[in-house]
Amino acid sequence: MNTPTTERLQTLPKAEIHVHLEGTFEPALLAQWAMQAGVPMPRPVERLFEFAGLADFLEFLDWACALAGTRDRLAQLAHGVCRRLADDGTGYADLIVNPTHWPAWHGRLPEMLDALDSGFRAAEADGLPRVGLCISLLRTQSADAAVELVELLTRLRHPRVVALSVDGNEATAGRTGPRFADAFRRAAAAGLRRTVHAGESSGPEGVWDAIELLDADRIDHGVRAIEDPALVDLLAERRIPLGICPSSNLTLKVYPTLAAHPIDALRRAGVPVSINTDDPSLLRTTLPREYALCAQHFGWDDAVLRAVAATSIDASFADDDTKRALHARLAAW
Ligand code: ADE
């Protein structure tokens, strides 16, 4: 079988549903901003994106995001995200933004959202893909802080915001499903969708909590669900999609090799799986490359690739017109 190339997978119409704004900084831009601010670099620019694991990686996000303190810089980042999506052949993305990582914007979420929105609107005017925002809690936040964020989002009803999310390190935060249940219930009542990082730095129990306590529409990662056959059956039966990020799981040491990665086993078990980059710039990958890695490693043919791309569109929080247009392009691929 001919294995599809990255170039060909760039042409595959698809959505991306698990990508963080915090993971889209280019090293040269960060080096420039750090120099202008007189802030020391944690490592030389050539090794800036070398991480020992998830904890080290999350600490780096705080350092990088602290440099984006102005409206212009946020708008520039937002526009850059849309440019990258177009380069990847991605027609729509749900973009995760975690306000806790951005110290310059603490207490100013409405201004932060407006700054990002101005970049997204400029990008759309340039013909670039549309983005919806998933505003994320950090795993280590309190129940009160979580409810406060949801109340603010409910008051704002910003048209760019599509979902509540939770990310961060479950290995250090411990079990947090019960702590966030009230905030997620309020988000659902306010009409927000819900996406939950689980089954990356937690085992299957984190995915169970995401479903049973947080009523997640979608699981970010979710790969460690494979360790519990009853959970795999539930994900398949209820058609709960996973936003899987193969290279992220290798770089951040969830699995040692693609051979050990469960994406294909989950797909074969009937779980709706999508392919994503997580933090494309920091992890030095692109969406077509992630599809190509899976296609080459697991021997996926065009029918499988089309099905995975269709899942990415269905699982996205895009509006119906955007989904229909993307499905029509996919049918013609
Ligand atoms: N924030 C950015 N990337 C993340 C990841 N892979 N896991 C948890 N939180 C994150």
Ligand code: ZN
């Ligand atoms: Zn993530």
